Amino acid sequence: EPEVTQTPSHQVTQMGQEVILRCVPISNHLYFYWYRQILGQKVEFLVSFYNNEISEKSEIFDDQFSVERPDGSNFTLKIRSTKLEDSAMYFCASTAMRDLGEQYFGPGTRLTVT
Amino acid sequence: ILNVEQSPQSLHVQEGDSTNFTCSFPSSNFYALHWYRWETAKSPEALFVMTLNGDEKKKGRISATLNTKEGYSYLYIKGSQPEDSATYLCAFRGSGTYKYIFGTGTRLKVLA
Numbered sequence: 001e002p003e004v005t006q007t008p009s010h011q012v013t014q015m016g017q018e019v020i021l022r023c024v025p026i027s028n029h030l031y032f033y034w035y036r037q038i039l040g041q042k043v044e045f046l047v048s049f050y051n052n053e054i055s056e057k058s059e060i061f062d063d064q065f066s067v068e069r070p071d072g073s074n075f076t077l078k079i080r081s082t083k084l085e086d087s088a089m090y091f092c093a094s095t096a097m098r099d100l101g102e103q104y105f106g107p108g109t110r111l112t113v114t
Numbered sequence: 115i116l117n118v119e120q121s122p123q124s125l126h127v128q129e130g131d132s133t134n135f136t137c138s139f140p141s142s143n144f145y146a147l148h149w150y151r152w153e154t155a156k157s158p159e160a161l162f163v164m165t166l167n168g169d170e171k172k173k174g175r176i177s178a179t180l181n182t183k184e185g186y187s188y189l190y191i192k193g194s195q196p197e198d199s200a201t202y203l204c205a206f207r208g209s210g211t212y213k214y215i216f217g218t219g220t221r222l223k224v225l226a
Contacts, residue, residue: 043203048212056212100146102160
């Protein structure tokens with residue numbers, strides 16, 4: 001069964017450093033999402049992406065964040081200058097249908113900012 | 115601020131028991147409600163996408179209902195098995211947005 005993959009599984013970085021979290025969505029999916037979950041809190045929507053454009057972003061997704069689909073398979077989340085409060089589990093998801101399709105989640109990347 | 119609540123936060127049931135839990139969401143501007151099953155150390159797995167008031171969906175022993183007018187959805191598990199142990203998450207999407215708002219989840223533990 002096709003699945004969404006994410007790398008790395010765990011990333012430790014120092015405050016102020018840039019990180020890139022990578023996702024490979026399911027191959028025929030066209031709509032992509034990033035979510036995060038800070039330990040002990042709810043899963044939060046960060047951004048949705050379609051046709052090489054951001055469809056919507058949350059208030060969390062400020063100028064420090066960017067997303068890109070650099071080729072036909074990868075979908076990346078970049079945090080330019082990490083802060084301690086960026087420590088969280090980051091999930092990528094993809095769906096074949098924009099509106100009512102099931103979202104398939106990756107296993108997540110645990111980001112620890114020290 | 116839109117809020118999605120799930121109750122209970124956690125519960126333990128005996129194998130064979132049936133159980134249900136609730137997701138409450140804003141009753142205005144409803145577009146869709148997703149249910150997920152999330153086992154520890156795995157990815158959230160889509161269970162249902164609910165869209166119409168009165169919808170009832172079923173997958174094996176798990177079913178869900180939707181009441182958009184009053185802003186709640188129930189998830190039912192019939193004859194719980196230990197492998198049903200997981201966190202069950204709901205996510206609300208309002209009309210005119212791609213943003214999903216998640217509940218805190220209900221952690222289910224089924225005791226053998």
